[in-house]
Amino acid sequence: MTVALVTGAGGAIGRAIALRLAEAGYDLALVDLDETAGADTARLVEAAGRSALFIRADVTVANQVEHFVAEAETRLGPIAAFANNAGIEGTIAPIHLFPDEIFDRVQSVNVRGVFLGLKHVLARMIPRGAGAVVNTGSTSSIRGRAGLAAYVASKHAVLGLTRVAALEAEGTKVRVNAVLPGPIESRMIRSLDEIARSRGSQVQRAGSARYGRPEDVAVAVAFLLSDSAVHINGAALTVDAASTVP
Template sequence: MTIEVERPVALVTGAGGDIGRAIALRLARVSAAVGIIDIDEGAAAETARLIEAEGCKAMAIRADVSSGSETAAFVEAIEERLGPIGIFANNAGIEGVVAPLHEYPDDIFDRLLQVNVKGVFLGLKHVLPKMIPRGQGAIVNTASTSAIRGRAGLAGYVASKHAVLGLTRTAALEVLGTRIRVNAILPGPIESRMIRELDLQVRRGSAALRRAGSAPYGRPEDIANVVAFLASDDAAHVNGAAWVVDAGMTVP
């Protein structure tokens, strides 16, 4: 007799972007339903449509992850409409601009911290209280290789991704002794709108942003596959880890 294993509900923020969409589509293979969050309502709806075309239930919500009230609302909505969140891909983020630190615009720096840091913090703050009473769940925060190295011209982005890694490690320690795990994925350059925009700024002479080595850009699916692993029972003993996915570009 085959025992049917209950599939978890997944929640993915920033799911309208290239990496977020790939994560959502990958998690749809192992989930009962996927909650799709993005500030771009049309992009969120398209991701949901693609997931439903694959036979998985999806729910798209337009929300700003840097808003505490909007984050609380979409977490409640997903739990009420789809069921208990078992997997949370805390993925939403922005890139800012490329500029020397002494010329970096204050407003863009502030917005990076609001989305990339406060957004991750709020996701953890509102999803963990759902998971903790149930004693299980997997959270994967999207950081970057910029969380473990400096990059000229990317002061705001680098600072924000260092903070994401710090939040990951703090949350991981706070759930010790439960079946909840909190890890971070650190993508290198991935073929996406974000990296194309940064490359364009460099070519325009905004600042010196250099790729280390000659490894090719990765695919969004390369990140999605590792997120799926970290969210699975195969990674049951992995907590507080920083998983670099960059084809070796950050190897010392």
């Protein structure tokens, strides 16, 4: 069997990625802190005809990350594809008013969580000389957004980690890329919209008049994880309907 690991698998984008990879023939190890949402994704993967293993875990805790990577390989087999997708949005506030504890929590999930996922998955992929990783960044990885200091800082860091990991994996036949979604219809964007509306503003966007779909991101992730992208390493693929075009 060919095995993929997806973190943040209970969210809209994580679920869409999992189902797209199931369609592509992967069996799935699925990780989320939300047990109900993660288990629901596992049931949908199984309904699509693939094996699914759900593991409840916190991606910010090193021994939990080490455990779910080991458990996935013990139960399903070597991880061939890793969608390093878990992330949170935080809140909207100017830097001089931004709550310290929320800033720290966003960095913990979005940066430390991505780092730990890379650390423990690459420790297995690189010695085998096979595997592909896609980190979920954001168009906030390459632009600023007023009021989103924690999120923007964290997503810039995700892109930096992607580039470092790609260089470190070069020559091993392991690839590390990033996908950079613009606003996608999901719980996260609805939460940010609600916060913005409550403060008499709106989440900034440009380009497309509509939000993207989780499936739009899933298609890009599945491509970057596939053998069709064998010569793509260290790339950042925007999925944003031209919102970041100058």
